[in-house]
Amino acid sequence: MPESDRRTRSKGCGTISATREARPAGERTKVISRTGPRRSESVRLAVLNAADDLLVERGFAALTIEGIAQRAGVAKQTIYRWWKSKVDILLDTLTDDAREALRWQPGEGGSAEEALAAQLRRVSAFFAEPAGQVLRALLGHAQLDEDTARALRAGFLREQRALDTAGLREVLAREGITVDDSALGTLVDTMLGPLCYRALVSGAPADRGLIDTTARLTLAHARALSATQS
Amino acid sequence: MPESDRRTRSKGCGTISATREARPAGERTKVISRTGPRRSESVRLAVLNAADDLLVERGFAALTIEGIAQRAGVAKQTIYRWWKSKVDILLDTLTDDAREALRWQPGEGGSAEEALAAQLRRVSAFFAEPAGQVLRALLGHAQLDEDTARALRAGFLREQRALDTAGLREVLAREGITVDDSALGTLVDTMLGPLCYRALVSGAPADRGLIDTTARLTLAHARALSATQS
Amino acid sequence: MPESDRRTRSKGCGTISATREARPAGERTKVISRTGPRRSESVRLAVLNAADDLLVERGFAALTIEGIAQRAGVAKQTIYRWWKSKVDILLDTLTDDAREALRWQPGEGGSAEEALAAQLRRVSAFFAEPAGQVLRALLGHAQLDEDTARALRAGFLREQRALDTAGLREVLAREGITVDDSALGTLVDTMLGPLCYRALVSGAPADRGLIDTTARLTLAHARALSATQS
């Protein structure tokens, strides 16, 4: 799959809102670039697609502004007009692609444990996908560059954290468990930590055993906390 | 602290074994480079010191081979003779500096829980140190470059993992808990995951609460497993 | 004379045609480098001037692309964009500077012998000038590098040879001497050989005696040939 299969895409750092159709692999939609004094949406999409295609195909180090420009059939200056750096482009890419894949499915599964495990499986699968490569690259780069770290945490990570907290709260509530926000935070750390450890440190994908164990432990811990706090 | 305070250093990718004295910040020992047809140890140390000083001072992106060469008072070619890349230098740097800081202290603390918490505190503190910056940078770069990932995992991470597994096993044994190797692996993931999540994703240092909770949970889980397996 | 006094310069290997004003020694005209997506003429001139100034000041061995770039206030890549090597730059330099100095002056001198001697004096003087240094260097380098030899012979030397042949033919015609082309070629060899021998082998500048003798001999030989052929 040389070109990833992405669904929709909102505006990113610019001001245009639009959706991107599922792109059959390898196909290149015609870029309409002379659109008068308005930002060309097709240029924006061409850049985002070129960027994450190149990331997946060749890796982060080989991802260059010039390469993206060439692949997208776009002038370099056009990229600099709308994005500050290649990282900025990837952040833009990430926003929509990841949102979908990491969404908690309300009312999913029978038991709370099953619901948690389902979400963890989704997270684990995400890291194997192209869009997950983008996140992995951005997390990696954030270790090397403070600006990237700030942007990633202030944007995507903050939002995703909020969703995860809410999702977990809702699942626990189904079982009548309620914990305060601070404890909920620790629970999220406990729940996601082992998966991230696998993805970022070991490099081995999380296996079913680890996922089930993590889900069970998180739930057990939550129950214990709930008992204490009530 | 512009120049980190490192203790000893063994041979790295070459074959020379030596220890590096504690270097007072800013001081530059005379480099003896003409040592006949054998590798100059003082050159090796100058390069390693220059590399991690620059990493801490200016960050990974601004760390260049030319910069290291200049700071170390060494020719660029001399660096390329012994290391393949700046990442290779950092891997070399890491080996000794981290080993010490992450060593399990046998017989430490009273209870097993206390022993685990102490080790976790050590890990957490390590990420704040200069040597921890090196590891964080390497983990980050490993997300961007498959070769780095391979090298890091085959070397430092594999060894550290073995130490962590052994350390944990020993602590559990003190309480009469024994689990099989596969479960021990999961326990290590569970124990280190949340800390790494904090260090690499959230960016917030692990607080006392998270550390204590993680230690307690890990122990509880181990006990449960032990009961099952016996 | 640190900076040579050159007159005009046509386009060289590119496609820009322009003339370079006489440059007072040491003066550096402002280089205008941002000219949109077209080649900057002022950059071109700065490079050519820097190159032959450095050649005359420091010699061919010390002439480096980096040195030229620095002296011209230009990026190295800009040089590589338009020239393949320092030799290529010198070939460009040569084209205009030499053309003028080696031009036959029609109707010069009274007798044919005097006209030939005048041209030979011009050739001899040329080798002492800065522009002559360039030619000497290129001829020298052509002995070391086949590509240079080819380029020099296909370009400058071929054209100059044509001019010399035509010039000689015209002078002989004034005396009613006509010889066929093959003989004319030999005559040119005979006429220029001794001067080049002095310039390239002996290193001694051709003296008046040699020049007059050569002119006389050439003419005598031409007359003899003419008699034979008629």
Place this chain on the structure above:
Amino acid sequence: MPESDRRTRSKGCGTISATREARPAGERTKVISRTGPRRSESVRLAVLNAADDLLVERGFAALTIEGIAQRAGVAKQTIYRWWKSKVDILLDTLTDDAREALRWQPGEGGSAEEALAAQLRRVSAFFAEPAGQVLRALLGHAQLDEDTARALRAGFLREQRALDTAGLREVLAREGITVDDSALGTLVDTMLGPLCYRALVSGAPADRGLIDTTARLTLAHARALSATQS
């Protein structure tokens, strides 16, 4: 013919006198290098052979001290101990190889004209040989480097010039022609100039026509001078 066929060789810039056997192409005589505290003659020969083999095979630009050392199976320092530069090695190479090839054959040919033509043919043929390549390279380099020019002129060229002058004088004497030394010098210039012009400037080998013409002209000129001076 990857390895040239050289005959004898005297000591060069060092102090050893020896002759080098004809070396079958491609063969490499065993180098005896550990000879205690005296210069190893086999090392010297290996270096000289390696140098001109490499010159002929790869050209002057690709001729490096390191390459010569490797090809000769000799340490770099050993070369620097005895020669100042690659040019110095070539000068050493030249001395013996060229002497033989450019020697006037006393009593050769019937007429004086025939004798001159024979010598000119020898010169012309020499430039096509490997040893001639060395001279061509050195003459070329002499245009680029004043030190080379000085060394070449003070050594080989001065000696060869003396031989040429003596040779020419003897040939003229056979016909009863005597001229003074200054005129003899001009005659030598006249005689060799066209050939060098062909070899160094045109690049075309001197053809029979040019050689015969040059011989005849030189002789005619000598006769004229002789008549004047008597």
Place this chain on the structure above:
DNA sequence: CATTAAGCGAGACGGTACGTCCCGTCTTGTC
């Protein structure tokens, strides 16, 4: 309906670092 102004492709430009090649110097240990 002309004018204006921004988006855009194109690409030259000054720069920085790359990784390589070879220089000439040096030191060690062997013969």
Place this chain on the structure above:
DNA sequence: GACAAGACGGGACGTACCGTCTCGCTTAATG
């Protein structure tokens, strides 16, 4: 003391991208 071996500081090479800067062209909105 000559020599093989080879590490070392140094300098230039030619390349790859960076981010900035015109230049003309195109086109929608404005006057």
